[in-house]
Amino acid sequence: MGQGMPPARSVVLVVEDEPLQRLMAVDLVEEAGFDVVDVAGADEAVLVLESRPDIRVVFTDIDMPGGLDGMRFAATIRDRWPPIELVIVSGRRRPRADELPARGVFFSKPYKKEEITAVIRRMAG
Amino acid sequence: MPILERGRLVGIAFVNWADHHPFTEDDLAFVRTVANRVQSAVAGLQAEAEQRVLNEEISHRLKNTFAMVISIAMQTLRSVSERAPVDAFVRRIHALSSAHDVLLRQSWTAAPAKEVMRAVLANAGHDDRIDLAGPELDLGPRATLSLSLLLHELATNAAKYGALSVPDGRVAVGWRFEGEDEGREVSLDWTERGGPPPTPPANTGRKGFGSRLINLGLVGTGGVDLRYPPSGFQATMRAPLVQLQHS
Numbered sequence: 081m082g083q084g085m086p087p088a089r090s091v092v093l094v095v096e097d098e099p100l101q102r103l104m105a106v107d108l109v110e111e112a113g114f115d116v117v118d119v120a121g122a123d124e125a126v127l128v129l130e131s132r133p134d135i136r137v138v139f140t141d142i143d144m145p146g147g148l149d150g151m152r153f154a155a156t157i158r159d160r161w162p163p164i165e166l167v168i169v170s171g172r173r174r175p176r177a178d179e180l181p182a183r184g185v186f187f188s189k190p191y192k193k194e195e196i197t198a199v200i201r202r203m204a205g
Numbered sequence: 206m207p208i209l210e211r212g213r214l215v216g217i218a219f220v221n222w223a224d225h226h227p228f229t230e231d232d233l234a235f236v237r238t239v240a241n242r243v244q245s246a247v248a249g250l251q252a253e254a255e256q257r258v259l260n261e262e263i264s265h266r267l268k269n270t271f272a273m274v275i276s277i278a279m280q281t282l283r284s285v286s287e288r289a290p291v292d293a294f295v296r297r298i299h300a301l302s303s304a305h306d307v308l309l310r311q312s313w314t315a316a317p318a319k320e321v322m323r324a325v326l327a328n329a330g331h332d333d334r335i336d337l338a339g340p341e342l343d344l345g346p347r348a349t350l351s352l353s354l355l356l357h358e359l360a361t362n363a364a365k366y367g368a369l370s371v372p373d374g375r376v377a378v379g380w381r382f383e384g385e386d387e388g389r390e391v392s393l394d395w396t397e398r399g400g401p402p403p404t405p406p407a408n409t410g411r412k413g414f415g416s417r418l419i420n421l422g423l424v425g426t427g428g429v430d431l432r433y434p435p436s437g438f439q440a441t442m443r444a445p446l447v448q449l450q451h452s
Contacts, residue, residue, distance in 0.1 A: 100280065101276045104275070104276040104279050143265070171266075171269045173261065190299060191272070193279075
């Protein structure tokens with residue numbers, strides 16, 4: 081891996097509180113050919129976003145305990161970092177289109193690896 | 206008039222009369238009846254709302270559990286170089302998850318057959334090339350799961366070797382009722398066309414899990430007829446209506 085890649089690889093931030101699911105998400109992003117930073121919650125994610133201007137895509141679970149509610153977190157990103165693309169996953173009911181932040185793409189859990197990979201490639205590739 | 210629920214005061218019925226009015230026993234009985242009916246209607250609505258919350262919570266946990274199972278499988282099988290069985294496993298879990306989705310929308314009691322089929326075939330990625338036709342039929346929870354896994358396998362096979370392996374191939378899924386009363390059966394046909402002529406599987410060695418799933422039939426007890434005419438693979442599956450609805 082890594083050979084022949086352009087010098088500035090897009091970075092994807094994975095936000096998932098459940099450790100096993102986070103591991104899988106990290107693998108998925110790496111296999112898709114991107115660099116990855118992973119955190120367990122929204123508060124941490126905001127800190128990362130404040131210090132890493134190279135993040136192009138945030139891939140986030142929105143069923144997160146404590147701190148910022150997942151949907152509000154997604155809205156915050158859209159607000160503070162408008163160029164960042166959002167991939168949102170949840171085990172709860174599919175949000176209505178007007179509840180999703182602009183350009184946000186939603187997948188129900190359990191999500192399909194190929195579908196997420198395709199969307200992240202389109203967004204960050 | 207107080208309204209009690211399991212000995213707890215949950216409401217009070219007030220009655221105002223415009224002028225002085227001594228209450229008769231009949232008046233009191235009437236007020237009591239109205240109060241009780243209001244109370245049971247409210248209790249019914251509350252129970253429904255609680256059930257809805259509970260259903261959503263179960264659904265959420267189930268979806269998360271499916272996601273966990275897939276995560277564990279992916280981590281455990283990470284070093285396995287042969288990816289086909291790993292992919293097949295993950296896809297089957299997704300098929301199961303789609304069946305649960307449909308069941309949940311109906312509070313786990315029964316799921317409309319067409320919706321179940323549409324969900325699992327969409328999950329397999331082929332719903333636009335599969336035509337569904339049949340009378341209204343509600344499936345019980347067990348039949349919903351077994352039919353979903355079965356159709357998932359048929360769609361997977363069609364995509365690998367059959368009608369869905371070429372751009373113009375299609376599949377028709379049709380079902381109908383046969384027989385009367387207790388003997389009433391559901392007969393479901395899977396008919397492929399426009400694909401390469403099928404070759405019957407060689408009858409050697411152990412059967413794969415996929416073909417065993419198909420041979421289990423609609424409710425796990427067989428009743429499956431597989432045919433390989435040049436026009437395309439065909440399967441007919443039968444099961445007693447009672448078993449489809451109540452298992």
